Amino acid sequence: MASSTLICDTEPWKELRAHVEDINKTHLRDLMNDTSRCQSMMMEFDGILLDYSRQRATTGTLNKLFSLAEAARVKEKINRMFNGERINSTENRSVLHVALRAPRDAVINSDGKNVVPEVWQVLDKIRDFSERVRSGAWVGATGKALKDVVAIGIGGSFLGPLFVHTALQTEAEAIECARGRQLRFLANVDPIDIARNITGLNPETTLVVVVSKTFTTAETMLNARTLREWISSALGPQAVAKHMVAVSTNLKLVEQFGIDPNNAFAFWDWVGGRYSVCSAVGVLPLSLQYGFPIVEKFLKGASSVDQHFYSAPFEKNVPVLLGLLSVWNVSFLGYSARAILPYSQALEKFAPHIQQVSMESNGKGVSIDGVPLPYETGEIDFGEPGTNGQHSFYQLIHQGRVIPCDFIGVVKSQQPVYLKDEVVSNHDELMSNFFAQPDALAYGKTPEQLQKENVAEHLVSHKTFSGNRPSLSILLPSLNAYNIGQIISASCEHCVKTNMPPLAIPNLKLPATFFPFVQLLAIYEHRVAVQGFVWGINSFDQWGVELGKSLASQVRKQLHASRKKGESVEGFNFSTKTLITTYLEASADVPSDPSTLLPKI
Ligand SMILES: O=P(O)(O)OC[C@H]1O[C@](O)(CO)[C@@H](O)[C@@H]1O
Numbered sequence: 001m002a003s004s005t006l007i008c009d010t011e012p013w014k015e016l017r018a019h020v021e022d023i024n025k026t027h028l029r030d031l032m033n034d035t036s037r038c039q040s041m042m043m044e045f046d047g048i049l050l051d052y053s054r055q056r057a058t059t060g061t062l063n064k065l066f067s068l069a070e071a072a073r074v075k076e077k078i079n080r081m082f083n084g085e086r087i088n089s090t091e092n093r094s095v096l097h098v099a100l101r102a103p104r105d106a107v108i109n110s111d112g113k114n115v116v117p118e119v120w121q122v123l124d125k126i127r128d129f130s131e132r133v134r135s136g137a138w139v140g141a142t143g144k145a146l147k148d149v150v151a152i153g154i155g156g157s158f159l160g161p162l163f164v165h166t167a168l169q170t171e172a173e174a175i176e177c178a179r180g181r182q183l184r185f186l187a188n189v190d191p192i193d194i195a196r197n198i199t200g201l202n203p204e205t206t207l208v209v210v211v212s213k214t215f216t217t218a219e220t221m222l223n224a225r226t227l228r229e230w231i232s233s234a235l236g237p238q239a240v241a242k243h244m245v246a247v248s249t250n251l252k253l254v255e256q257f258g259i260d261p262n263n264a265f266a267f268w269d270w271v272g273g274r275y276s277v278c279s280a281v282g283v284l285p286l287s288l289q290y291g292f293p294i295v296e297k298f299l300k301g302a303s304s305v306d307q308h309f310y311s312a313p314f315e316k317n318v319p320v321l322l323g324l325l326s327v328w329n330v331s332f333l334g335y336s337a338r339a340i341l342p343y344s345q346a347l348e349k350f351a352p353h354i355q356q357v358s359m360e361s362n363g364k365g366v367s368i369d370g371v372p373l374p375y376e377t378g379e380i381d382f383g384e385p386g387t388n389g390q391h392s393f394y395q396l397i398h399q400g401r402v403i404p405c406d407f408i409g410v411v412k413s414q415q416p417v418y419l420k421d422e423v424v425s426n427h428d429e430l431m432s433n434f435f436a437q438p439d440a441l442a443y444g445k446t447p448e449q450l451q452k453e454n455v456a457e458h459l460v461s462h463k464t465f466s467g468n469r470p471s472l473s474i475l476l477p478s479l480n481a482y483n484i485g486q487i488i489s490a491s492c493e494h495c496v497k498t499n500m501p502p503l504a505i506p507n508l509k510l511p512a513t514f515f516p517f518v519q520l521l522a523i524y525e526h527r528v529a530v531q532g533f534v535w536g537i538n539s540f541d542q543w544g545v546e547l548g549k550s551l552a553s554q555v556r557k558q559l560h561a562s563r564k565k566g567e568s569v570e571g572f573n574f575s576t577k578t579l580i581t582t583y584l585e586a587s588a589d590v591p592s593d594p595s596t597l598l599p600k601i
Pocket residue numbers: 154155156157211212213214215216217220273274360542545
């Protein structure tokens with residue numbers, strides 16, 4: 001175990017600790033009165049507007065955070081990541097998800113070898129395969145075209161692709177491209193999830209994509225064997241070759257499973273599971289559903305953020321700013337949670353995806369050198385689309401615990417609705433909430449205000465809102481393919497009309513169109529990395545998920561022995577033994593050795 005300096009022992013950390021006292025003397029209400037401060041805390045990137053003026057921070061706080069980033073050598077760590085160094089030291093791997101979305105002619109090395117050509121080889125193979133399936137050139141065992149896809153995978157092999165699919169589902173161009181096709185995701189090993197996923201599907205017209213980096217994940221492999229049975233019992237075992245393909249880094253196990261290696265789509269150990277949506281993990285199922293050209297736009301969107309993250313100065317670097325502010329909230333202000341609140345139903349799967357990206361990456365107890373940390377890392381991420389969350393957990397956020405909130409809004413709805421007798425369009429109604437909530441949290445409501453409103457004395461304390469609750473707002477231009485030039489010039493016109501100096505727009509060469517929700521995804525990926533870089537941890541391993549897996553395997557053996565050989569439950573503590581015994585006794589009427597049983601739905 002090495003003993004390198006922990007970030008909490010550095011001067012910038014100590015200065016920030018002392019600075020908390022200054023911040024505690026100021027209410028957000030007062031900070032918000034300082035227009036030039038607010039203006040300096042708004043920035044634009046690719047038509048995405050970021051407003052972090054409702055953070056409990058001053059420009060002085062930001063400067064101290066930049067010094068902290070310097071002490072943590074964040075820039076050097078970003079460079080090491082982009083240079084393909086093995087920064088995931090506990091697994092001896094480089095961390096190169098940025099190579100998955102790099103342009104064809106880019107050069108990104110891992111172990112002295114440019115990995116971009118390999119990436120594009122797989123992308124070209126996906127383009128070709130998905131076009132053949134979509135055009136009906138590739139047919140199933142009975143000669144029928146495959147119009148439905150079930151993607152089996154869990155964790156990083158599921159959440160990112162599900163997020164992108166959900167975001168695209170109601171987008172005009174994507175709707176057209178997906179007409180007549182279905183994409184479903186089977187993740188949970190719960191047989192109910194299998195039943196729900198195969199309901200209404202015909203094996204003759206279904207393609208199953210098994211997605212697993214390791215090809216050993218228990219849940220995924222049992223689900224894969226179950227759908228293999230579903231196909232072969234309906235169409236014969238030879239049908240598997242036409243109806244099942246795989247995405248994995250472990251091509252040997254793919255072949256052993258019975259999937260033709262020609263129908264396997266590779267990725268590499270330098271892609272972490274939770275960072276794999278831009279590999280074949282996401283690109284294959286999404287290309288089958290929407291066509292490769294749509295997915296290519298999505299890769300370009302992520303790539304634009306990678307360039308920005310790599311090259312923009314920290315003061316104008318969106319993931320860096322967001323990451324540093326999160327460190328400020330967690331490590332100095334003591335806020336242990338973060339709410340992710342998209343005001344768009346299309347982004348409903350964003351919080352679950354970021355939950356894995358953030359909590360699996362930064363929920364660590366030791367430094368990258370194995371030194372136990374005297375400070376907490378990571379935060380508890382959760383979220384729901386507004387306004388659903390408002391009618392659920394916002395009460396706690398307004399008057400209970402302080403939880404920094406990320407409000408994410410969209411300028412143009414994918415599905416505009418306007419009823420002629422209504423005051424505003426449906427999207428404006430939604431966005432009224434998006435604009436109102438951050439101020440409600442920041443300003444609150446004082447007893448004096450309530451008294452002026454003649455609120456009954458006994459209710460004043462109940463109706464008081466302390467305010468001073470931090471949030472940030474991210475406004476995306478749309479969730480559609482859009483023209484960046486138009487968006488940028490529109491915002492500049494606004495600056496002229498309102499007499500505001502134009503916001504800084506990074507000088508990047510950008511493709512004409514792509515999807516801003518993908519940029520959001522890449523921004524959060526890099527934000528999480530910045531937090532981990534500052535805390536001095538390894539954000540790219542996940543040893544914490546292992547213990548539960550090995551204990552589950554002991555239980556699995558016991559269930560088998562008890563059901564098949566009547567063995568009593570041994571080797572567990574009193575509580576677990578009692579629970580397992582009760583479960584076995586109460587389910588004894590379920591046949592212990594039935595012939596294959598598939599859902600009857
Ligand atoms: O793609 P695989 O190897 O099946 O793993 C699935 C998931 O399991 C984990 O290893 C742990 O839950 C995740 O990091 C990963 O995304």
